[in-house]
Amino acid sequence: MISTGKATLIFPAFGINTVITMPKIGIIGGSGVYGVFEPKETVKVHTPYGRPSAPVEIGEIEGVEVAFIPRHGKHHEFPPHEVPYRANIWALKELGVERVIGITAVGSLREEYKPGDIVIADQFIDFTKKREYTFYNGPRVAHVSMADPFCPELRRIFIEAAKELSLPLHEKGTYICIEGPRFSTRAESRMFRQFADIIGMTLIPEVNLARELGMCYVNVSTVTDYDVWAEKPVDAQEVIRVMKENEEKVQRLLKRAIPRIPEERTCGCADILKTAFV
Ligand SMILES: CSC[C@H]1O[C@H](OP(=O)(O)O)[C@H](O)[C@@H]1O
Numbered sequence: 241m242i243s244t245g246k247a248t249l250i251f252p253a254f255g256i257n258t259v260i261t262m263p264k265i266g267i268i269g270g271s272g273v274y275g276v277f278e279p280k281e282t283v284k285v286h287t288p289y290g291r292p293s294a295p296v297e298i299g300e301i302e303g304v305e306v307a308f309i310p311r312h313g314k315h316h317e318f319p320p321h322e323v324p325y326r327a328n329i330w331a332l333k334e335l336g337v338e339r340v341i342g343i344t345a346v347g348s349l350r351e352e353y354k355p356g357d358i359v360i361a362d363q364f365i366d367f368t369k370k371r372e373y374t375f376y377n378g379p380r381v382a383h384v385s386m387a388d389p390f391c392p393e394l395r396r397i398f399i400e401a402a403k404e405l406s407l408p409l410h411e412k413g414t415y416i417c418i419e420g421p422r423f424s425t426r427a428e429s430r431m432f433r434q435f436a437d438i439i440g441m442t443l444i445p446e447v448n449l450a451r452e453l454g455m456c457y458v459n460v461s462t463v464t465d466y467d468v469w470a471e472k473p474v475d476a477q478e479v480i481r482v483m484k485e486n487e488e489k490v491q492r493l494l495k496r497a498i499p500r501i502p503e504e505r506t507c508g509c510a511d512i513l514k515t516a517f518v
């Protein structure tokens with residue numbers, strides 16, 4: 241039995257009369273971010289798409305109940321093209337989450353987006369090749385609008401919070417998502433510079449899937465490197481090192497922004513589905 245709202249969930253799948261809390265906010269942590277609080281509960285969720293990257297941790301940030309999934313697994317065992325994106329989003333939805341905060345490490349395609357900067361992306365370009373992009377593989381067919389892929393209300397809250405904390409911030413940025421797991425060639429990187437600001441491997445299909453379930457999604461990116469268009473080519477260890485160095489900024493941002501998220505949504509993200517079905 242699932243009851244919506246703030247209350248509790250009695251879900252036989254978790255064991256007889258297991259009672260867990262229902263957080264409305266979910267965080268998906270990226271490279272270098274494998275936990276954001278001391279969990280009060282850890283929930284093993286089974287979904288029609290298999291298991292999420294890890295059991296979902298439930299805890300509090302500044303008194304607000306939050307669910308957390310490390311995107312790549314607790315020990316970074318899922319590469320970007322093998323992350324169980326559908327299971328992650330489904331599991332959060334099933335636990336009552338309405339708003340998803342996606343934390344990512346990104347390369348910079350612009351001189352002015354510097355390592356350590358925070359970017360609240362406003363657009364994306366999908367250069368991935370072979371992922372599970374949708375919950376609607378038929379017979380129910382949906383075409384969700386992606387003109388403005390991120391929740392305007394969450395973006396505003398995170399931008400204001402980052403400004404108040406005087407974090408190095410870019411209020412906008414186009415995130416190009418590549419398939420990975422390899423990094424780009426110099427020629428690819430030069431091409432991507434023509435039309436994007438930051439580069440990563442995981443925003444897609446996470447944001448699409450959240451939208452398909454009527455959830456809000458905001459991307460909080462930390463720049464970790466200058467990709468390969470600049471002199472020194474990026475490597476994975478550098479990404480993790482820079483992300484770890486900057487994790488505390490992300491933590492402060494979460495603590496400032498999350499208590500500002502209102503209980504009820506006024507953004508319209510849930511309404512997008514109304515016109516999506518054929
Ligand atoms: C560890 S280097 C490449 C890896 O880092 C980024 O992960 P995430 O977006 O989950 O922070 C990038 O997308 C790659 O998956």
Ligand SMILES: Nc1ncnc2[nH]cnc12
Nearest residue numbers: 345346347439440441467
């Ligand atoms: N340069 C880069 N390319 C792709 N994904 C990244 N994640 C962090 N830095 C990256």
